[in-house]
Amino acid sequence: MAKERTLSIIKPDATQRNITGKIIDRLENAGLRVVAQKRLKLTKEQAEGFYAVHKERPFFNDLVSFMTSGPVVVQVLEGDDAVAKNREVMGATNPADAAPGTIRADFAESIEANSVHGSDAPETAEQEIAFFFKDDEIVG
Numbered sequence: 001m002a003k004e005r006t007l008s009i010i011k012p013d014a015t016q017r018n019i020t021g022k023i024i025d026r027l028e029n030a031g032l033r034v035v036a037q038k039r040l041k042l043t044k045e046q047a048e049g050f051y052a053v054h055k056e057r058p059f060f061n062d063l064v065s066f067m068t069s070g071p072v073v074v075q076v077l078e079g080d081d082a083v084a085k086n087r088e089v090m091g092a093t094n095p096a097d098a099a100p101g102t103i104r105a106d107f108a109e110s111i112e113a114n115s116v117h118g119s120d121a122p123e124t125a126e127q128e129i130a131f132f133f134k135d136d137e138i139v140g
């Protein structure tokens with residue numbers, strides 16, 4: 001298995017409930033290492049840019065409003081098969097479909113306010129990491 005990096009975001013519903021530590025605990029317990037992290041409030045432009053792939057989807061405007069409604073914690077996670085491993089520990093997009101014991105099953109409030117983001121493929125991970133971090137901000 002190759003060591004890999006992925007982009008994670010702890011979303012505003014989770015920062016609002018002060019459960020970032022609980023989520024990071026799940027990630028670390030899965031063997032993922034936080035090699036970069038910052039807390040910020042996304043601007044509308046940042047949220048629109050980050051989710052540009054979804055701009056024609058009916059949920060886009062609500063998603064941008066949600067993602068700018070409070071602080072987020074953006075992270076680079078590193079580990080063997082980090083992209084797939086993170087997706088596994090996150091669980092399905094809709095918490096109603098998320099496997100028991102996953103972050104979304106245990107913490108998400110709705111299909112929108114689902115507590116975490118994780119890149120869906122190694123190529124996307126590279127782009128998403130570069131969206132938020134400079135190389136020298138990532139310390140492996």
Ligand code: UDP
Nearest residue numbers: 059063092093111112113114116117118120
């Ligand atoms: N989303 C939503 N309604 C939907 C589908 C998605 O509000 O019907 C939001 C949700 O916050 C999700 C994000 O849009 O995490 C991105 O959707 P995607 O399908 O890429 O899911 P993910 O990769 O986050 O599981």
